[in-house]
Amino acid sequence: MSDAVVLALRARLEGPLDMSGVTPDRCAALSRSEIAALEVWVGGTRSAVGELFDIRGERALRLEVEGDLRDVHGLGAGTAAGDMVIRGDAGREVGARMSGGLVHVQGRVGDDAGQAMAGGVLRADGNAGDRLGGAAPGASKGMTGGEIVVFGAAGAAPAALMRRGLVAVAGGVGPLAGRGMIAGTLLALGPIGDQPGLGSKRGSIIAGAGVAVPPTYRLACTYEPPHVRLLLTSLRRRFGFPCDPGLLAGPYDRYCGDAGDVGKGEILVWTGHARSPVV
Amino acid sequence: MRAARIVITARTMKWARAAALKLTGFATSVIACKCEAAIERELTPDETPDARPGVSVLLFTMDSDSLGKRLTERIGQTVLTCPTASCFDGLPDAPDRLPAARALRTFGDRFQISKVIDGERYWRVPVMEGECLLQESFGMQKKGVGGGNFLILGEDVDSALAAAEAAVEAIDGIPGVILPFPGGVVRSGSKVGARGYKGMIASTNDAYCPTLRPLTTSALPDGVNSVLEIVLDGLSPDAISGAMRAGIDAACRRGVRAISAGNYGGKLGPHHFHLRQIMGAPA
Numbered sequence: 001m002s003d004a005v006v007l008a009l010r011a012r013l014e015g016p017l018d019m020s021g022v023t024p025d026r027c028a029a030l031s032r033s034e035i036a037a038l039e040v041w042v043g044g045t046r047s048a049v050g051e052l053f054d055i056r057g058e059r060a061l062r063l064e065v066e067g068d069l070r071d072v073h074g075l076g077a078g079t080a081a082g083d084m085v086i087r088g089d090a091g092r093e094v095g096a097r098m099s100g101g102l103v104h105v106q107g108r109v110g111d112d113a114g115q116a117m118a119g120g121v122l123r124a125d126g127n128a129g130d131r132l133g134g135a136a137p138g139a140s141k142g143m144t145g146g147e148i149v150v151f152g153a154a155g156a157a158p159a160a161l162m163r164r165g166l167v168a169v170a171g172g173v174g175p176l177a178g179r180g181m182i183a184g185t186l187l188a189l190g191p192i193g194d195q196p197g198l199g200s201k202r203g204s205i206i207a208g209a210g211v212a213v214p215p216t217y218r219l220a221c222t223y224e225p226p227h228v229r230l231l232l233t234s235l236r237r238r239f240g241f242p243c244d245p246g247l248l249a250g251p252y253d254r255y256c257g258d259a260g261d262v263g264k265g266e267i268l269v270w271t272g273h274a275r276s277p278v279v
Numbered sequence: 280m281r282a283a284r285i286v287i288t289a290r291t292m293k294w295a296r297a298a299a300l301k302l303t304g305f306a307t308s309v310i311a312c313k314c315e316a317a318i319e320r321e322l323t324p325d326e327t328p329d330a331r332p333g334v335s336v337l338l339f340t341m342d343s344d345s346l347g348k349r350l351t352e353r354i355g356q357t358v359l360t361c362p363t364a365s366c367f368d369g370l371p372d373a374p375d376r377l378p379a380a381r382a383l384r385t386f387g388d389r390f391q392i393s394k395v396i397d398g399e400r401y402w403r404v405p406v407m408e409g410e411c412l413l414q415e416s417f418g419m420q421k422k423g424v425g426g427g428n429f430l431i432l433g434e435d436v437d438s439a440l441a442a443a444e445a446a447v448e449a450i451d452g453i454p455g456v457i458l459p460f461p462g463g464v465v466r467s468g469s470k471v472g473a474r475g476y477k478g479m480i481a482s483t484n485d486a487y488c489p490t491l492r493p494l495t496t497s498a499l500p501d502g503v504n505s506v507l508e509i510v511l512d513g514l515s516p517d518a519i520s521g522a523m524r525a526g527i528d529a530a531c532r533r534g535v536r537a538i539s540a541g542n543y544g545g546k547l548g549p550h551h552f553h554l555r556q557i558m559g560a561p562a
Contacts, residue, residue, distance in 0.1 A: 147394075165396065165486060185394065202392070226365050226412035227394050227403050230329040234397050264392075 002057030005035060009053055009067025015043030016091070020074030022049060024063040024101060032058040040066070065160070079120060082138045092129070092234075095122035098146055109261030111155070114148040116169035117165065123239065126151035130174065133186075135161040139180055143167070149239050156193065159186040162203055167233055170242055181265060187231065189243055200258045200265030206231075208247050208270045217257030217267055224250040225268060280309075280339045281346040281397070282423030282514055284319065284369030286373045287358055288333035292321065297336035298361035302353045306338070307460050310480055314349040315339045315512050317457035326376040327431045328367045329412075335369055337457045339425050343377070350379035350417055358413070359383060361402065368399075372451025382414040398545060419515050424550050427511035427519040430468065430487060430539040431530050436461075438534020439505040448508050449529035455518035456511055465508040471543050484541065503536050516550050524557050 005027045018041040027035055035058060036050025049055065061082035064258045065075060073091040079101045086094070089107035096115040106124045111129035114122045132154045135142035142161035153171030160176065162184035165271045172190030181193075181196075181203025189208035197205050198214060205211075206228055229248045234243035252268040285302065289295035299318050305315035316338040329334035338353070340346040358366040366380065384391045384402040392403040400415040429447065433439025447463035450456060458464075473482035485491045486498040487506045499506070509526055513519035527538050540554055 149395075166396070190329075204392075204394075221409075223409040225403075226329065226410055227396070227401060229331070230365075230401065230412065231394075231396050233328065233330045238397065 001059040003060060004057050004062040005051040005060045006056040006064045006066065007035075007049065007121035008056070009069065009072070011052075011063075012068060013042065013052075013071050015045075015048075015071075017042050017052065017072045018074050019072055020077040020093070022063075023076060024061050024084045025077040025080045027063050028059060028061040028082060030059065034058075044199045045161070049103050049120050067088075070110075074124070075105075079103055081201055089126065094124075094143060095120075095148070098122060108152065109150075114143065114146070114167070116142060117146045117148065118144045119146045121146065122148045122151070124150045127171070128154040128158070128169070130155035130157060131160065132158040132169070132173075133162060133165070133167040134158070134162075143184060149235065151242070153190060156186075158188075159184065159203070159205075162186070166231075168231075168241065171180075172209065178203055178265075181205075185231070185236075187246075189247070197258055197267050199261050201262040204265070205267045206252075207267060208243065209270070211267065211269055213255050213267055213269065214257065216259040219261065220254040220266075222251045222253050222271060226253070227253055228268060229250065245268075280315075280341060280423040280425040280512070281343050281452045282337060282339045282420040282512070283346055283350055283379075283417045284420075284456075284514075285336045285338060285350070285354070285417065286322065286327060286333050286369040287328045287336065288322075288329050288331040288365050288367070290363035291359065292332040292334075294361060294363050295332050295334045296321070298358050299336050299366040301335055301357040301361070302339075303459075304357075307424070309339070309341050313340065313345060314353075315457075315459040316353075316458045317463075317512075319454070319457055320452045329365060331365075337455075337492045337512065337514070339457075339459075340421050343375075343419060343421075346419060347377040347379050350377060354380055354413065354473045355386070359386065359406070359411050360389045361483060362408050367414045370418030370420060373420055375419040375421055376416040376421050377415045380415050380417075383417075407518065423462060423512065423514055424516055424519050424548070425512045426548060427487040427513060427523060427550075427552055428468075428541050429509055429523055429527055429554065430532075430541065431507045431535055432487075432499065432537040432539060433507070433508070434502055434534045434536060436485055439507045440530075442530040442532050442535045443507040443509060446526035446530040449525040450509070450511070453518070453522045453525065455514040456468050456522040457513075458509065459512055460510055463509060464552040465510050468506070468508040469512075470541075487539075498537055498539070508541070516552075519550070520552060520557050523552060524559075525552065527558060 077096040086105040092110040094113040095103040096108045098120040100120040108126035109124045114133040141163040144246045147166045154173045157176040159167040160179040164229035168187040173188045175193035177196040181200040188205040192211040232238040255267040303316040319335040322333035333506040344504035387404040404411045443464045469481035485495040
């Protein structure tokens with residue numbers, strides 16, 4: 001048993017590599033040779049982990065992946081437990097279908113990161129692509145649990161069809177944020193693109209910077225939402241999530257919508273600096 | 280006993296304290312109040328989940344069912360009603376959980392909103408002031424200890440009261456311990472049952488009543504004219520022992536003839552706190 005299983009990519013890939021299912025909880029029970037035999041796909045060709053990666057360690061609930069991983073997709077997908085560290089930028093569908101554990105990407109993540117996630121934590125130190133925390137193609141709901149924390153910005157349609165869970169983005173996010181949210185929370189400290197919260201039933205979108213609130217949302221009040229303070233404090237303490245102390249206390253404008261649907265969703269827009277000192 | 284720790288926060292310490300004082304009101308003894316509760320200590324923003332000033336409260340009951348009910352009643356009537364106050368679980372590592380605030384969500388009349396943060400569910404209940412935030416479940420310490428006590432036998436009421444106040448000051452703020460009685464002090468210590476009335480759960484501790492010295496089997500040494508009791512509830516026997524040591528040490532001062540404790544024939548509960556052992560002397 002080792003402290004960690006380390007997979008170091010040997011050479012530049014000749015096609016996109018799908019690593020779905022190579023997870024820390026799976027490696028925790030496998031010897032080095034068994035890990036080497038795990039099936040992966042390069043383009044449409046079947047391959048094995050051992051043909052592409054140098055492997056160090058075995059039987060550990062911590063998995064580290066190194067190398068130029070920009071064309072490696074599905075890293076950490078399906079993780080149920082354990083820690084996975086991805087050293088560098090990663091491809092698409094990182095942490096998709098996670099149900100537990102932690103996947104930490106020390107770089108950017110591509111499109112569809114955290115797709116259909118049900119639990120655990122996906123952390124990206126860089127930017128994220130489109131459809132962060134979204135739904136699988138054709139699915140009626142997206143995330144059903146877990147937390148996605150992005151320290152950079154995110155692309156279009158984050159948290160679409162979210163049923164439960166949290167997507168927190170330190171930077172801005174693209175258009176169609178929180179489209180069709182059923183519940184859950186999308187937090188963006190940077191600007192939010194056009195048409196946020198369209199078709200939202202009950203979800204929360206928290207905007208720390210500029211946002212154009214759709215006309216199908218109605219202003220309720222300006223207040224200090226206690227759960228935003230709790231959420232930001234929790235993110236700061238657990239992840240070192242960067243946020244202006246003024247964001248903790250608010251005030252925030254609360255808009256209720258989407259009037260075209262159930263209408264119990266909300267967009268909370270930070271309106272300035274705190275009225276009282278924040279300790 | 281069963282115990283819970285409730286962390287109440289608010290915009291200022293004034294309002295956190297206001298909610299905590301009400302939550303712990305009329306909670307001196309399980310005999311008549313159904314629970315025992317008091318403020319454990321005040322918390323800085325660094326110590327609270329939402330980085331606001333807070334107060335930590337301990338609440339004890341005789342069984343799990345009662346603990347859940349008391350939490351629901353008291354949080355509903357004191358935190359939900361108190362301006363800017365929020366309520367959090369103070370025993371997050373306790374494996375036994377009580378969904379005490381779940382019932383309170385219905386005050387929101389289907390306008391309430393659930394949020395899960397770091398795996399814990401919270402309820403946002405809309406109120407006229409804005410929103411009340413309540414954590415849904417509270418950890419339950421199944422091995423809480425109630426009724427730890429020691430008696431201060433003074434020459435007069437002034438010396439007994441001064442010693443009791445010193446003991447309370449020494450115990451105040453010790454983690455995991457509360458003093459549920461007024462000012463932390465009890466003047467009406469009791470014995471189990473009664474001589475003259477059937478069905479009484481408790482009655483005056485006549486052996487320690489100075490006015491009854493010639494009329495009963497008195498336990499009072501000569502020169503003792505006033506007795507006060509310090510009653511402690513704690514999350515563990517160690518917490519009680521440590522607090523008793525600090526309190527007794529502070530209470531040993533001019534005008535105090537002896538320190539004793541209510542033993543109740545060893546029938547009050549499974550935990551026995553032997554004063555000489557606690558103070559480091561041979562039993």
